[in-house]
Amino acid sequence: MLDILLKNAHYLDENFELQQNDLAIKDGRFVPFTGQSAKTTICSDKVWLPGLVDNHIHISQQFLQGKLLFEKPIVWQRINVPFEASLTKDFVKLSAKTAAAVMIKNGTTSFIDSGCPLAIEMIDTLSAIKMRGAIGYQTTDLIPFDTLRTTPEEAFARNLELIDALKENELLSPILGITTLPAATKELQESVLVYGKEQHLLTSCHMNEYESEILNVIEKENLRPYEYLEKLGALHDKFIGPHSLFLSENEKQLIQDNDTKVVHCPYSNSAKGIPETDALLYRHIGTYLGTDGAGHGGLDIFREMRLFSALMQLYSKSKGDYALVNAKEILSMATHSVDPDLGAIKVGKKADLISLDTSNLDYLSGGINANTMVEIAKGSHVNDSIIGGHFVMKDRELLTIDETQLKTQLKEYKSEPSLISAH
Numbered sequence: 001m002l003d004i005l006l007k008n009a010h011y012l013d014e015n016f017e018l019q020q021n022d023l024a025i026k027d028g029r030f031v032p033f034t035g036q037s038a039k040t041t042i043c044s045d046k047v048w049l050p051g052l053v054d055n056h057i058h059i060s061q062q063f064l065q066g067k068l069l070f071e072k073p074i075v076w077q078r079i080n081v082p083f084e085a086s087l088t089k090d091f092v093k094l095s096a097k098t099a100a101a102v103m104i105k106n107g108t109t110s111f112i113d114s115g116c117p118l119a120i121e122m123i124d125t126l127s128a129i130k131m132r133g134a135i136g137y138q139t140t141d142l143i144p145f146d147t148l149r150t151t152p153e154e155a156f157a158r159n160l161e162l163i164d165a166l167k168e169n170e171l172l173s174p175i176l177g178i179t180t181l182p183a184a185t186k187e188l189q190e191s192v193l194v195y196g197k198e199q200h201l202l203t204s205c206h207m208n209e210y211e212s213e214i215l216n217v218i219e220k221e222n223l224r225p226y227e228y229l230e231k232l233g234a235l236h237d238k239f240i241g242p243h244s245l246f247l248s249e250n251e252k253q254l255i256q257d258n259d260t261k262v263v264h265c266p267y268s269n270s271a272k273g274i275p276e277t278d279a280l281l282y283r284h285i286g287t288y289l290g291t292d293g294a295g296h297g298g299l300d301i302f303r304e305m306r307l308f309s310a311l312m313q314l315y316s317k318s319k320g321d322y323a324l325v326n327a328k329e330i331l332s333m334a335t336h337s338v339d340p341d342l343g344a345i346k347v348g349k350k351a352d353l354i355s356l357d358t359s360n361l362d363y364l365s366g367g368i369n370a371n372t373m374v375e376i377a378k379g380s381h382v383n384d385s386i387i388g389g390h391f392v393m394k395d396r397e398l399l400t401i402d403e404t405q406l407k408t409q410l411k412e413y414k415s416e417p418s419l420i421s422a423h
Protein backbone atom coordinates (compact mmCIF):
# COMPACT_ATOMS: atom_id res chain seq x y z
CA MET A 1 0.00 0.00 0.00
CA LEU A 2 1.21 3.48 -0.85
CA ASP A 3 1.73 6.09 1.83
CA ILE A 4 0.54 8.99 -0.33
CA LEU A 5 -1.08 9.16 -3.76
CA LEU A 6 -1.34 12.56 -5.40
CA LYS A 7 -3.99 11.85 -8.00
CA ASN A 8 -3.71 13.61 -11.38
CA ALA A 9 -1.22 15.96 -9.83
CA HIS A 10 0.21 18.92 -11.66
CA TYR A 11 3.94 19.14 -10.99
CA LEU A 12 7.23 20.48 -12.30
CA ASP A 13 9.32 17.58 -13.61
CA GLU A 14 13.11 17.20 -13.42
CA ASN A 15 13.47 19.73 -16.26
CA PHE A 16 11.03 22.10 -14.49
CA GLU A 17 8.39 21.58 -17.17
CA LEU A 18 4.76 21.38 -16.06
CA GLN A 19 3.34 17.84 -16.20
CA GLN A 20 0.21 16.05 -15.00
CA ASN A 21 0.31 12.52 -13.68
CA ASP A 22 -0.33 10.35 -10.62
CA LEU A 23 2.47 10.70 -8.07
CA ALA A 24 2.92 7.70 -5.78
CA ILE A 25 4.98 7.81 -2.58
CA LYS A 26 6.05 4.87 -0.43
CA ASP A 27 8.74 4.53 2.24
CA GLY A 28 9.95 8.06 1.65
CA ARG A 29 10.45 7.83 -2.11
CA PHE A 30 8.53 8.25 -5.35
CA VAL A 31 7.49 4.84 -6.72
CA PRO A 32 5.72 3.78 -9.93
CA PHE A 33 1.92 3.99 -9.73
CA THR A 34 0.33 0.72 -10.82
CA GLY A 35 -3.12 1.18 -9.33
CA GLN A 36 -2.17 0.51 -5.71
CA SER A 37 -4.38 1.86 -2.95
CA ALA A 38 -2.98 4.51 -0.63
CA LYS A 39 -3.30 5.52 3.02
CA THR A 40 -3.73 9.14 1.89
CA THR A 41 -5.07 10.18 -1.50
CA ILE A 42 -5.04 13.84 -2.49
CA CYS A 43 -6.80 15.31 -5.51
CA SER A 44 -6.29 19.02 -5.94
CA ASP A 45 -5.46 21.72 -8.43
CA LYS A 46 -2.25 22.66 -6.66
CA VAL A 47 1.10 22.45 -8.42
CA TRP A 48 3.87 20.42 -6.79
CA LEU A 49 7.57 21.08 -7.08
CA PRO A 50 10.67 19.65 -5.39
CA GLY A 51 11.19 20.97 -1.87
CA LEU A 52 13.64 23.84 -1.58
CA VAL A 53 17.03 23.26 0.03
CA ASP A 54 18.81 25.78 2.22
CA ASN A 55 22.35 24.65 1.51
CA HIS A 56 23.93 27.05 3.99
CA ILE A 57 22.10 28.12 7.12
CA HIS A 58 23.09 29.05 10.68
CA ILE A 59 20.21 27.60 12.68
CA SER A 60 21.61 28.76 16.01
CA GLN A 61 21.70 32.36 14.73
CA GLN A 62 17.93 32.60 14.13
CA PHE A 63 17.68 35.47 16.59
CA LEU A 64 20.20 37.57 14.66
CA GLN A 65 17.40 38.33 12.21
CA GLY A 66 17.54 42.00 11.23
CA LYS A 67 20.85 42.59 12.97
CA LEU A 68 23.50 42.08 10.29
CA LEU A 69 22.93 43.49 6.82
CA PHE A 70 23.25 47.15 7.64
CA GLU A 71 26.28 46.71 9.87
CA LYS A 72 29.84 47.44 8.84
CA PRO A 73 31.88 44.44 7.65
CA ILE A 74 33.13 41.98 8.82
CA VAL A 75 30.01 41.03 10.81
CA TRP A 76 30.88 37.44 11.67
CA GLN A 77 33.84 38.45 13.80
CA ARG A 78 32.13 41.37 15.56
CA ILE A 79 28.55 40.07 15.92
CA ASN A 80 28.05 36.40 14.97
CA VAL A 81 30.94 34.96 16.97
CA PRO A 82 30.17 36.78 20.28
CA PHE A 83 26.50 35.81 19.82
CA GLU A 84 27.34 32.12 19.36
CA ALA A 85 29.71 32.25 22.33
CA SER A 86 26.74 33.17 24.56
CA LEU A 87 24.34 30.41 23.45
CA THR A 88 22.61 28.21 26.01
CA LYS A 89 21.08 24.76 25.45
CA ASP A 90 17.49 26.00 25.79
CA PHE A 91 18.13 28.90 23.49
CA VAL A 92 19.62 26.66 20.80
CA LYS A 93 16.58 24.37 20.98
CA LEU A 94 14.21 27.31 20.63
CA SER A 95 16.32 28.64 17.80
CA ALA A 96 16.21 25.26 16.00
CA LYS A 97 12.44 24.96 16.41
CA THR A 98 11.86 28.50 15.18
CA ALA A 99 14.19 28.08 12.21
CA ALA A 100 12.53 24.79 11.23
CA ALA A 101 9.04 26.31 11.47
CA VAL A 102 10.06 29.27 9.31
CA MET A 103 11.79 27.02 6.79
CA ILE A 104 8.80 24.70 6.39
CA LYS A 105 6.38 27.63 6.07
CA ASN A 106 8.61 28.99 3.28
CA GLY A 107 8.90 25.74 1.32
CA THR A 108 12.31 24.56 2.52
CA THR A 109 12.36 20.81 3.14
CA SER A 110 16.03 20.27 3.91
CA PHE A 111 19.03 22.25 5.07
CA ILE A 112 22.76 22.08 5.62
CA ASP A 113 23.71 23.85 8.81
CA SER A 114 26.99 25.65 9.09
CA GLY A 115 27.34 24.31 12.60
CA CYS A 116 27.05 25.60 16.13
CA PRO A 117 28.81 24.91 19.45
CA LEU A 118 25.77 23.01 20.78
CA ALA A 119 24.90 20.96 17.69
CA ILE A 120 24.09 17.78 19.58
CA GLU A 121 21.43 19.65 21.58
CA MET A 122 19.40 20.23 18.40
CA ILE A 123 18.94 16.55 17.50
CA ASP A 124 15.81 15.83 19.55
CA THR A 125 14.08 19.05 18.49
CA LEU A 126 14.77 18.60 14.77
CA SER A 127 14.02 14.86 14.82
CA ALA A 128 10.59 15.51 16.35
CA ILE A 129 9.88 18.05 13.61
CA LYS A 130 10.89 15.50 10.92
CA MET A 131 13.02 18.01 9.06
CA ARG A 132 15.75 16.72 6.75
CA GLY A 133 19.15 18.26 7.35
CA ALA A 134 22.82 18.11 8.20
CA ILE A 135 24.04 19.42 11.55
CA GLY A 136 27.46 19.71 13.11
CA TYR A 137 30.01 21.81 14.97
CA GLN A 138 31.59 24.86 13.43
CA THR A 139 34.98 24.49 15.04
CA THR A 140 37.74 27.00 15.65
CA ASP A 141 40.83 26.95 17.84
CA LEU A 142 41.98 30.50 17.24
CA ILE A 143 38.96 32.67 18.05
CA PRO A 144 39.28 34.54 21.39
CA PHE A 145 36.06 33.18 22.97
CA ASP A 146 36.49 30.37 25.45
CA THR A 147 33.05 28.86 24.84
CA LEU A 148 33.75 28.53 21.11
CA ARG A 149 37.42 27.59 21.05
CA THR A 150 38.24 23.91 20.94
CA THR A 151 41.37 21.81 20.64
CA PRO A 152 41.80 19.43 17.70
CA GLU A 153 41.42 16.50 20.12
CA GLU A 154 38.19 17.91 21.63
CA ALA A 155 36.79 18.63 18.17
CA PHE A 156 37.58 15.09 17.08
CA ALA A 157 35.87 13.59 20.14
CA ARG A 158 32.79 15.79 19.76
CA ASN A 159 32.49 14.91 16.09
CA LEU A 160 32.71 11.19 16.88
CA GLU A 161 29.96 11.64 19.49
CA LEU A 162 27.75 13.45 16.97
CA ILE A 163 28.37 10.86 14.22
CA ASP A 164 27.41 8.13 16.67
CA ALA A 165 24.29 9.98 17.84
CA LEU A 166 23.07 10.33 14.24
CA LYS A 167 23.98 6.93 12.86
CA GLU A 168 20.42 5.59 13.10
CA ASN A 169 18.76 8.89 12.25
CA GLU A 170 16.74 8.74 9.01
CA LEU A 171 16.63 12.45 8.25
CA LEU A 172 19.56 14.05 10.04
CA SER A 173 23.19 13.53 9.08
CA PRO A 174 26.46 14.90 10.48
CA ILE A 175 28.59 17.58 8.88
CA LEU A 176 32.16 18.24 10.03
CA GLY A 177 33.17 21.87 9.73
CA ILE A 178 35.58 24.59 10.64
CA THR A 179 34.59 28.25 10.69
CA THR A 180 37.18 29.67 8.29
CA LEU A 181 40.71 28.72 7.33
CA PRO A 182 42.27 31.68 9.22
CA ALA A 183 40.30 30.68 12.36
CA ALA A 184 41.79 27.19 12.60
CA THR A 185 45.26 25.69 12.99
CA LYS A 186 46.48 23.04 10.58
CA GLU A 187 46.01 20.44 13.33
CA LEU A 188 42.32 21.34 13.68
CA GLN A 189 41.83 21.44 9.91
CA GLU A 190 43.26 17.93 9.66
CA SER A 191 41.30 16.50 12.58
CA VAL A 192 38.03 17.83 11.13
CA LEU A 193 38.25 18.23 7.35
CA VAL A 194 40.74 15.50 6.44
CA TYR A 195 39.11 13.02 8.82
CA GLY A 196 35.69 13.88 7.37
CA LYS A 197 36.98 13.24 3.87
CA GLU A 198 38.47 9.89 4.93
CA GLN A 199 35.07 8.88 6.33
CA HIS A 200 33.31 10.32 3.24
CA LEU A 201 31.14 12.55 5.41
CA LEU A 202 29.91 16.05 4.60
CA THR A 203 32.57 18.64 5.42
CA SER A 204 32.44 22.41 5.21
CA CYS A 205 34.29 25.69 5.73
CA HIS A 206 33.32 29.25 4.79
CA MET A 207 35.36 29.82 1.64
CA ASN A 208 36.51 32.89 -0.30
CA GLU A 209 33.88 35.11 1.34
CA TYR A 210 36.09 38.14 2.01
CA GLU A 211 39.21 39.29 0.15
CA SER A 212 40.95 39.78 3.51
CA GLU A 213 40.57 36.07 4.35
CA ILE A 214 41.98 35.06 0.99
CA LEU A 215 44.95 37.38 1.50
CA ASN A 216 45.46 35.93 4.97
CA VAL A 217 45.80 32.40 3.54
CA ILE A 218 48.07 33.60 0.72
CA GLU A 219 50.26 35.44 3.21
CA LYS A 220 50.58 32.39 5.44
CA GLU A 221 50.70 29.58 2.90
CA ASN A 222 51.58 31.26 -0.41
CA LEU A 223 48.48 29.53 -1.78
CA ARG A 224 44.90 30.60 -2.42
CA PRO A 225 42.30 28.95 -0.09
CA TYR A 226 41.18 26.12 -2.39
CA GLU A 227 44.80 25.47 -3.40
CA TYR A 228 45.65 25.17 0.28
CA LEU A 229 42.79 22.72 0.91
CA GLU A 230 43.94 20.62 -2.04
CA LYS A 231 47.46 20.48 -0.57
CA LEU A 232 45.98 19.60 2.84
CA GLY A 233 44.07 16.74 1.21
CA ALA A 234 40.66 18.09 2.27
CA LEU A 235 38.82 18.54 -1.04
CA HIS A 236 36.32 15.88 -2.05
CA ASP A 237 32.82 15.49 -3.46
CA LYS A 238 31.17 16.08 -0.08
CA PHE A 239 33.09 19.25 0.77
CA ILE A 240 30.83 22.30 0.71
CA GLY A 241 32.29 25.78 0.24
CA PRO A 242 29.68 28.39 1.23
CA HIS A 243 30.09 31.72 -0.58
CA SER A 244 33.10 30.96 -2.84
CA LEU A 245 32.81 34.45 -4.30
CA PHE A 246 36.33 35.21 -5.45
CA LEU A 247 37.83 32.23 -7.26
CA SER A 248 40.94 32.06 -9.43
CA GLU A 249 40.87 29.92 -12.58
CA ASN A 250 43.05 27.35 -10.82
CA GLU A 251 40.66 27.22 -7.86
CA LYS A 252 37.71 26.63 -10.21
CA GLN A 253 39.68 23.81 -11.81
CA LEU A 254 40.42 22.25 -8.39
CA ILE A 255 36.75 22.49 -7.40
CA GLN A 256 35.77 20.82 -10.67
CA ASP A 257 38.46 18.10 -10.43
CA ASN A 258 37.40 17.18 -6.87
CA ASP A 259 33.64 17.46 -7.57
CA THR A 260 33.53 19.86 -4.63
CA LYS A 261 30.26 21.75 -4.05
CA VAL A 262 29.74 25.51 -3.92
CA VAL A 263 26.93 27.45 -2.21
CA HIS A 264 25.95 31.03 -2.98
CA CYS A 265 23.96 33.07 -0.45
CA PRO A 266 22.67 36.00 -2.55
CA TYR A 267 21.28 38.30 0.16
CA SER A 268 24.31 37.81 2.39
CA ASN A 269 26.71 38.04 -0.55
CA SER A 270 25.15 41.23 -1.91
CA ALA A 271 27.32 43.12 0.58
CA LYS A 272 30.43 41.18 -0.42
CA GLY A 273 30.57 40.33 -4.09
CA ILE A 274 28.90 38.69 -7.11
CA PRO A 275 30.03 35.14 -7.95
CA GLU A 276 30.93 33.91 -11.43
CA THR A 277 28.11 31.38 -11.35
CA ASP A 278 27.96 31.01 -15.14
CA ALA A 279 31.59 29.83 -15.17
CA LEU A 280 30.86 27.31 -12.38
CA LEU A 281 27.79 25.94 -14.15
CA TYR A 282 29.75 25.75 -17.43
CA ARG A 283 32.20 23.47 -15.61
CA HIS A 284 29.26 21.40 -14.24
CA ILE A 285 30.26 22.25 -10.68
CA GLY A 286 27.51 21.49 -8.15
CA THR A 287 26.41 25.05 -7.32
CA TYR A 288 23.55 25.60 -4.90
CA LEU A 289 21.72 28.33 -2.99
CA GLY A 290 21.53 29.04 0.74
CA THR A 291 20.39 31.86 3.01
CA ASP A 292 23.39 32.08 5.38
CA GLY A 293 20.82 32.10 8.19
CA ALA A 294 17.99 34.39 9.27
CA GLY A 295 20.43 37.19 10.04
CA HIS A 296 20.93 37.66 6.31
CA GLY A 297 17.44 38.51 5.11
CA GLY A 298 15.36 35.66 6.54
CA LEU A 299 14.94 32.05 5.41
CA ASP A 300 12.88 32.39 2.21
CA ILE A 301 14.75 30.62 -0.61
CA PHE A 302 12.21 31.98 -3.14
CA ARG A 303 13.39 35.48 -2.21
CA GLU A 304 17.01 34.36 -2.55
CA MET A 305 16.20 33.09 -6.05
CA ARG A 306 14.62 36.40 -7.04
CA LEU A 307 17.49 38.44 -5.65
CA PHE A 308 20.00 36.10 -7.27
CA SER A 309 18.30 36.50 -10.65
CA ALA A 310 18.62 40.29 -10.31
CA LEU A 311 22.29 40.01 -9.34
CA MET A 312 22.93 37.68 -12.28
CA GLN A 313 21.19 40.10 -14.69
CA LEU A 314 23.45 42.88 -13.47
CA TYR A 315 26.49 40.60 -13.69
CA SER A 316 25.52 39.52 -17.23
CA LYS A 317 25.20 43.13 -18.33
CA SER A 318 28.62 43.93 -16.84
CA LYS A 319 30.06 41.18 -19.04
CA GLY A 320 28.36 42.59 -22.14
CA ASP A 321 25.98 39.65 -22.34
CA TYR A 322 22.47 38.84 -21.08
CA ALA A 323 20.85 36.11 -18.96
CA LEU A 324 24.05 34.15 -18.37
CA VAL A 325 22.15 32.19 -15.71
CA ASN A 326 18.50 31.39 -16.53
CA ALA A 327 15.45 30.64 -14.37
CA LYS A 328 15.70 26.85 -14.71
CA GLU A 329 19.32 26.95 -13.59
CA ILE A 330 18.42 29.12 -10.60
CA LEU A 331 15.52 26.83 -9.68
CA SER A 332 17.85 23.86 -9.97
CA MET A 333 20.33 25.55 -7.61
CA ALA A 334 17.50 26.07 -5.09
CA THR A 335 16.20 22.50 -5.14
CA HIS A 336 19.40 20.45 -5.34
CA SER A 337 22.04 19.58 -2.82
CA VAL A 338 24.97 17.25 -2.25
CA ASP A 339 22.48 14.37 -1.94
CA PRO A 340 21.82 13.27 -5.55
CA ASP A 341 18.48 11.76 -4.51
CA LEU A 342 17.01 15.19 -3.80
CA GLY A 343 15.77 17.78 -6.26
CA ALA A 344 13.38 16.00 -8.63
CA ILE A 345 9.86 14.63 -8.62
CA LYS A 346 10.80 11.35 -10.22
CA VAL A 347 10.49 7.63 -9.45
CA GLY A 348 13.36 6.58 -7.19
CA LYS A 349 14.06 10.03 -5.78
CA LYS A 350 13.38 11.04 -2.17
CA ALA A 351 9.86 12.38 -1.70
CA ASP A 352 10.56 15.94 -0.53
CA LEU A 353 8.06 18.21 -2.24
CA ILE A 354 5.90 21.27 -1.74
CA SER A 355 2.72 22.58 -3.31
CA LEU A 356 1.71 26.04 -4.44
CA ASP A 357 -1.89 27.17 -4.75
CA THR A 358 -2.62 27.81 -8.44
CA SER A 359 -5.72 29.80 -7.55
CA ASN A 360 -3.50 32.47 -6.00
CA LEU A 361 -4.04 35.72 -7.90
CA ASP A 362 -0.28 36.00 -8.45
CA TYR A 363 -0.32 33.01 -10.82
CA LEU A 364 -3.57 33.52 -12.72
CA SER A 365 -1.91 35.58 -15.44
CA GLY A 366 1.42 33.77 -15.82
CA GLY A 367 0.78 30.28 -14.45
CA ILE A 368 3.33 28.22 -12.59
CA ASN A 369 6.56 27.50 -14.43
CA ALA A 370 10.30 27.95 -13.95
CA ASN A 371 10.18 31.67 -14.77
CA THR A 372 7.30 32.49 -12.40
CA MET A 373 8.90 30.41 -9.65
CA VAL A 374 11.90 32.75 -9.77
CA GLU A 375 10.08 35.99 -10.57
CA ILE A 376 6.79 35.72 -8.63
CA ALA A 377 6.71 32.91 -6.06
CA LYS A 378 7.36 33.54 -2.39
CA GLY A 379 7.45 31.45 0.71
CA SER A 380 4.00 32.50 1.87
CA HIS A 381 2.51 30.93 -1.31
CA VAL A 382 3.53 27.45 -0.17
CA ASN A 383 0.50 25.40 0.79
CA ASP A 384 1.72 21.90 1.68
CA SER A 385 5.05 20.32 2.48
CA ILE A 386 6.08 16.67 2.41
CA ILE A 387 9.48 15.56 3.74
CA GLY A 388 10.63 11.97 3.32
CA GLY A 389 7.12 10.92 2.34
CA HIS A 390 5.42 12.50 5.39
CA PHE A 391 3.31 15.62 5.47
CA VAL A 392 4.84 18.27 7.74
CA MET A 393 2.47 21.03 6.59
CA LYS A 394 -1.07 20.86 5.16
CA ASP A 395 -2.93 23.96 4.01
CA ARG A 396 -0.25 26.02 5.82
CA GLU A 397 -0.87 24.28 9.12
CA LEU A 398 2.33 22.89 10.63
CA LEU A 399 1.80 19.25 11.60
CA THR A 400 5.00 18.50 13.52
CA ILE A 401 5.30 21.82 15.37
CA ASP A 402 2.75 23.33 17.73
CA GLU A 403 2.76 26.81 16.21
CA THR A 404 0.64 28.37 18.95
CA GLN A 405 2.96 27.04 21.63
CA LEU A 406 6.01 28.20 19.67
CA LYS A 407 4.60 31.72 19.37
CA THR A 408 3.95 31.77 23.12
CA GLN A 409 7.54 30.64 23.78
CA LEU A 410 8.89 33.37 21.51
CA LYS A 411 6.77 36.02 23.24
CA GLU A 412 8.06 34.82 26.62
CA TYR A 413 11.63 35.20 25.43
CA LYS A 414 10.90 38.68 24.13
CA SER A 415 9.27 39.76 27.38
CA GLU A 416 12.29 38.59 29.40
CA PRO A 417 14.99 41.18 28.71
CA SER A 418 17.56 39.26 30.72
CA LEU A 419 17.15 36.22 28.48
CA ILE A 420 17.30 38.17 25.25
CA SER A 421 20.05 40.61 26.27
CA ALA A 422 22.55 37.77 26.54
CA HIS A 423 21.93 37.18 22.87
Ligand SMILES: [Zn+2]
Pocket (backbone or CB within 6 Å): 056, 058, 114, 206, 242, 292
Ligand atom coordinates in the same frame (compact mmCIF):
# COMPACT_ATOMS: atom_id res chain seq x y z
ZN1 LIG B 1 27.77 31.33 6.92
